[in-house]
Amino acid sequence: MKKIAIQGTLGSYHDIAAHKYFEGEEIELICCASFEDVFAAIKKDSKTIGMLAIENTIAGSLLHNNELLRQSGTQIIGEYKLRISHSFVCLPEEDWDDITEVNSHPIALMQCREFLGQHPKIKVVEGEDTALSAEIIKTGNLKGHAAICSKAAAERYGMKILQEGIETNKHNFTRFLVVADPWQVDELNRHRSKEVNKASMVFTLPHTEGSLSQVLSILSFYNINLTKIQSLPIIGREWEYQFYVDIVFDNVLRYKQSIAAIAPLTKELKILGEYEDGKSNI
Numbered sequence: 001m002k003k004i005a006i007q008g009t010l011g012s013y014h015d016i017a018a019h020k021y022f023e024g025e026e027i028e029l030i031c032c033a034s035f036e037d038v039f040a041a042i043k044k045d046s047k048t049i050g051m052l053a054i055e056n057t058i059a060g061s062l063l064h065n066n067e068l069l070r071q072s073g074t075q076i077i078g079e080y081k082l083r084i085s086h087s088f089v090c091l092p093e094e095d096w097d098d099i100t101e102v103n104s105h106p107i108a109l110m111q112c113r114e115f116l117g118q119h120p121k122i123k124v125v126e127g128e129d130t131a132l133s134a135e136i137i138k139t140g141n142l143k144g145h146a147a148i149c150s151k152a153a154a155e156r157y158g159m160k161i162l163q164e165g166i167e168t169n170k171h172n173f174t175r176f177l178v179v180a181d182p183w184q185v186d187e188l189n190r191h192r193s194k195e196v197n198k199a200s201m202v203f204t205l206p207h208t209e210g211s212l213s214q215v216l217s218i219l220s221f222y223n224i225n226l227t228k229i230q231s232l233p234i235i236g237r238e239w240e241y242q243f244y245v246d247i248v249f250d251n252v253l254r255y256k257q258s259i260a261a262i263a264p265l266t267k268e269l270k271i272l273g274e275y276e277d278g279k280s281n282i
């Protein structure tokens with residue numbers, strides 16, 4: 001049975017994404033309080049696979065996870081794009097008029113900004129994850145508290161759903177990365193018939209005119225399609241950045257050639273993973 005380390009508890013969106021990605025396989029979840037703990041679980045047992053949210057179509061990137069991924073030395077082996085639909089839930093005996101506080105994961109709260117704006121009297125308090133917020137309210141019988149979580153989490157923890165679909169926009173997807181110890185990648189791929197048509201990389205660039213533009217031109221020359229570029233400051237080197245780039249391609253040879261061509265123009269180039277482009281799943 002595969003062990004999958006996730007951030008969050010049972011019923012969290014990470015739980016849902018892990019079960020969707022590994023559909024048909026038996027998995028055991030290792031529920032971690034933080035993303036740091038997810039990587040620690042992989043370090044402790046190299047057979048453990050990690051699943052982590054990396055970006056959301058409303059809230060944007062989970063920037064720190066790029067950094068954790070790079071530092072961990074793990075490799076991306078896949079991705080899953082999950083449609084996120086949030087519910088506003090409370091204790092079964094309570095109703096709208098009772099609610100004075102709402103608890104949830106900060107990224108989930110960001111996805112419901114419009115809804116929260118329509119209820120300015122409700123105090124917003126961040127929690128570790130969506131499902132745990134619901135569980136804490138239920139087990140602690142926290143009157144006046146509501147949680148923002150999935151419908152499945154509300155049902156799991158016996159909460160009453162006051163409103164469904166409270167995300168600001170229905171095109172609300174979170175992209176999750178599936179990561180593994182680099183020594184396990186070949187073995188894991190052997191058992192999955194996945195096509196490689198996507199790669200993630202990170203590099204730094206010299207502060208010279210057109211250095212980023214040259215890299216992008218080379219990728220374009222090799223018919224490589226850029227799906228994401230994210231710059232992050234390098235701590236301790238002011239105004240210098242790491243560039244995290246995702247690309248898709250249909251010719252693996254051209255992809256390899258493009259990497260060989262950009263390598264001399266970049267510094268500290270690291271391939272974070274080669275995997276199959278995930279479709280947006282509803």
Ligand SMILES: O=C(O)C(=O)C[C@]1(C(=O)O)C=C[C@@H](O)C=C1
Pocket residue numbers: 007008011012013014015053056062084105107108128129130131174
């Ligand atoms: O709190 C949860 O349920 C999570 O799985 C975390 C998380 C995230 O980290 O972005 C996952 C998906 C949603 O975007 C909201 C929250």
